[in-house]
Amino acid sequence: MTELNRKSIEEFKRSDKTPVIAVLENIRSAYNVGSVFRTADAFLLESIYITGYTAKPPHKEIRKTALGAEDTVDWHFFSNALEAIDELKSNGYKVYAVEQVTNSLSLEKINFNEGEKIAVIFGNEVTGVEQETILRCDGCIEIPQLGMKHSLNIATAAGVVLWEIIRGRMKQLL
Numbered sequence: 001m002t003e004l005n006r007k008s009i010e011e012f013k014r015s016d017k018t019p020v021i022a023v024l025e026n027i028r029s030a031y032n033v034g035s036v037f038r039t040a041d042a043f044l045l046e047s048i049y050i051t052g053y054t055a056k057p058p059h060k061e062i063r064k065t066a067l068g069a070e071d072t073v074d075w076h077f078f079s080n081a082l083e084a085i086d087e088l089k090s091n092g093y094k095v096y097a098v099e100q101v102t103n104s105l106s107l108e109k110i111n112f113n114e115g116e117k118i119a120v121i122f123g124n125e126v127t128g129v130e131q132e133t134i135l136r137c138d139g140c141i142e143i144p145q146l147g148m149k150h151s152l153n154i155a156t157a158a159g160v161v162l163w164e165i166i167r168g169r170m171k172q173l174l
Helices: 009-014 030-042 060-066 081-090 131-136 154-167
Strands: 018-025 045-051 075-078 094-098 118-122 139-142
Touching: 018 030, 018 081, 018 154, 030 045, 030 060, 030 154, 045 081, 075 081, 081 094, 081 118, 081 131, 094 131, 094 154, 118 154
Parallel strands: 018 045, 018 118, 045 075, 094 118, 094 139
Antiparallel strands: none
C-alpha cells in the first residue's frame, strides 16, 4: 500500500474533500450502494446522502462491494430526497438529478467551476429519479449514449458522472 501512496483511514478522514456529494434515492441494490461508496472514496467526495429505502451501512452487501469505503466516506441518511435537497441548497450546493428528461444537460457540455459545490442525485435502478425530486433540482444531467439500451447501471452512471465532475478539479487535488 505504501508503494501505491494510499492513505490510511485516519489520513483519509483528515484529507480535504472535494465539495461534491452523491445522493442516492431509493436504490434497490445494496451492491450498487457499495460501489458508489468505492467511487466516493476514490474521488475524495465530501459525502454520500442516502435517502428513502436505500440500504445504509452496516450492511453485508454494501461491505462486499465497498471494500471498506463505507468506513472512510462520510454519509448521512434522510427519509427522502427532498429533505436532502433542502439541506444541500441551504449549504450552497447546486443540485442536479442524473436523468434523461426534456432539457437535460448533456454531461460532456457542462463546465463545472473548480470550487463549485455540487450534489448529484442518482435514482432507482428501474424508475429513476422521482419526478418531485427532479422538480426541486437546479437541472438534470444526461449521460450521452450511443447504443440501444440508453441506460446504465446506477453504479456505472455514478462513476461516469462523478469522474466528469472531478476531472476538472484534479490539478488542485493532486
